[in-house]
Amino acid sequence: MTETTGTNPGILLVLDGWGHAEPGAGNALAVAETPVLDGIRTKYPATLVEASGEHVGLLPGTVGNSEIGHMVIGAGRPLDYDSVLVQRQIDTGGLRDNPRLTEALDALAAGGGALHLIGLVSDGQIHAHVDHLHELLSIAAARGVERVWVHAVTDGRDVADRTAGHYLGRVEEFFATTGVGRLATVSGRGYALDKSGDLELTAKVTQAVADGDGALARDYVQVLAGAGDGDVWVTPTVLTDAAGEPLATVRDGDAILFANFRSDRIQQLADDLVKHLAESDVRILSLTQYATTADIPALVGRADASGGLADQLEAHGLRSVRVAEQEKFEHVTYYLNGRDERRREVEEHVRITSDEAPGYTARPEMNLDRVADAVIEAAGRSDVALVAANLANIDVVGHTGDHDATVKAAEYTDGQVDRILTAAAATGRWVVLVGDHGNAERMSKPGPDGTPLPYGGHTTNPVPAVVVPAPGQVLPDALRDGGSLADIAPTVLALLGRPNGPAMTGRSLL
Structure with a gap:
């Protein structure tokens, strides 16, 4: 009453x-x-x-x-906010010593598995920050993980459109400075961060990340050259080797870490990937706590x-x-x-x-x-x-x-x-x-x-x-x-x- x-x-x-x-x-x-x-x-x-x-x-x-x-x-x-809590963990060294992260990375190093990092690549500070990728790459390198694949999500909303090349270039610089990492897929946020419930959009990213199934390109420059609708709607694209084969797929023994700190737009993809990989031996983590249907352990808690x-x-x-x-x-x-x-x-x-x-x-x-x-x-x-x-x-x-x-x-x-x-x-x-x-x-x-x-x-x-x-x-x-x-x-x-x-x-x- x-x-x-x-x-x-x-x-x-x-x-x-x-x-x-x-x-x-x-x-x-x-x-x-x-x-x-x-x-x-x-x-x-x-x-x-x-x-x-x-x-x-x-x-x-x-x-x-x-x-x-x-x-x-x-x-x-x-x-x-979650971004503040993540940055605090980075500044204090807490993220480097995070037990969930170190356990996962040590298992990858021992077993030869690959780490797959998925996140929005910009410094818009709404859903993610590209510098967090740099920290995660550095931690992976320090723990002896040799194979790290970045599945980049281009922005165009939280930052100016047509700037994806700038941010992907920064990610390539991170690979050089840390000694690990390569781009595996590139997808626009219109696909990867959909929250309208359009699972057909989400599935295109899931298939590109997990199976190497989608449009193909040699590098991100080629990907962006065909992005006529801007950074938001970059077609989920799989990067290939010289023979035209996907550089990376998700395999048993691998680990996935979602690097967005804001959950509401990444959680549809997170749930879809968990469902897609349900029969696989893949560890899945998130940088912060997500409101997903699936139980995904988080590295950083929330206020x-x-x-x-x-x-x-x-x-x-x-x-x-x-x-x-x-x-x-x-x-x-x-x-x-x-x-x-x-x-x-x-x-x-x-x-x-x-x-x-x-x-x-x-x-x-x-x-x-x-x-x-x-x-x-x-x-x-x-x-x-x-x-x-x-x-x-x-x-x-x-x-x-x-x-x-x-x-x-x-x-x-x-x-x-x-x-x-x-x-x-x-x-x-x-x-x-x-x-x-x-x-x-x-x-x-x-x-x-x-x-x-x-x-x-x-x-x-x-x-x-x-x-x-x-x-x-x-x-x-x-x-x-x-x-x-x-x-x-x-x-x-x-x-x-x-x-x-x-x-x-x-x-x-x-």
């Missing part, structure tokens, strides 16, 4: 990729016609909050991302994110409804809940799916109307204290690097926010709107040689936070400055008429 006494019901809208920057070249949000989003920032209490770097538990200067953004929004405190918004809603018996499209569904459930997989009795989850191919540039509206419909329906229920939703368009379309499509995505978002605000007023609800990280306010970035290139990645810019009061609700004229995403859960709880949880260090913005 939902506890309604003393509760002012509301809506939490996370506008994914809604960052703030002054108008300028490449700022799609400044170009877009968004009268509602612009207007509420001047009419209602608003501020800018930090969503990157140490403010949310990332390394200083590191761009924010959806995973840490939603975790910190939910936890009500900064959390040491405790419990005691946040979801736990407080449960403690007070307040029902919430979570709404998002497939691409961001985990963010308003699993990540907002502190990486807790259980669905609480006071939670309802609404996942918006579609039979249509994503086609984000052709359909920048995605399924936003259906997301808004679900939010409005939940807002009309008297037993629901909080509706929490992710509006994905600005970020998902922004990741394509297509400026014009991102402008349209922002305009569609503005129209649906208008619908939600109208419904909120009609049902007596307040609304908190906040970005989880920047993206669409910067759609170009200098490449390695300084030439501006389309950019679909995240930024270190602050994000807007706005509170639209319920009819008749009295709020301060402005929100507190100097805040971060860690202050959103305390703000929501204050609006609900409930105290912070004891684990929260954030403060209400009111």
Whole structure:
């Protein structure tokens, strides 16, 4: 039973990729016609909050991302992100002495097995960092592993597109400096990091990595020469020897290590590879803890994110409804809940799916109307204290690097926010709107040689936070400055008429 006494019901809208920057070249949000989003920032209490770097538990200067953004929004405190924990282990030497890693490498050295490293090859610091590959290669060399194969995933989103050659060149330099390693396969992240559930994309990478089955090329230069659709959609390609035979396949006695520190986009491939190799004698590890169906031992643990918004809603018996499209569904459930997989009795989850191919540039509206419909329906229920939703368009379309499509995505978002605000007023609800990280306010970035290139990645810019009061609700004229995403859960709880949880260090913005 939902506890309604003393509760002012509301809506939490996370506008994914809604960052703030002054108008300028490449700022799609400044170009877009968004009268509602612009207007509420001047009419209602608003501020800018930090969503990157140490403010949310990332390394200083590191761009924010959806995973840490939603975790910190939910936890009500900064959390040491997985990338920080990995770097700490590298800096202290803990990774070199990690018992799971040393045991696996020593077994490979003794038995002549090969180590297969799979990961995103860039320094975008969202899903992975190429320097972590260098450390893993160094450790493998020090433990006497002679055969190390790198299955590279090209980026084009977290870094500028058409820069894969630069990063693959760095990996080749790592091979030279450590004395071990060769590229075995190259695949675009559109295939390797799919999270839409399209297993046909994933299977192409699995077959290339495990069986050497796929397009063939002599080196990465030849691979990239045929990548007409950019780094994201590099066809999974197997590198060959002079005779045209695959350089590497996964064999009994080998080990696989997934080198991404962020799990949500690599776990579909990880599960598929585990299933594909179920009858093989292959040890499989991950750099950090993944939310996979398969039990994959991790080298580095994760921060405790419990005691946040979801736990407080449960403690007070307040029902919430979570709404998002497939691409961001985990963010308003699993990540907002502190990486807790259980669905609480006071939670309802609404996942918006579609039979249509994503086609984000052709359909920048995605399924936003259906997301808004679900939010409005939940807002009309008297037993629901909080509706929490992710509006994905600005970020998902922004990741394509297509400026014009991102402008349209922002305009569609503005129209649906208008619908939600109208419904909120009609049902007596307040609304908190906040970005989880920047993206669409910067759609170009200098490449390695300084030439501006389309950019679909995240930024270190602050994000807007706005509170639209319920009819008749009295709020301060402005929100507190100097805040971060860690202050959103305390703000929501204050609006609900409930105290912070004891684990929260954030403060209400009111």
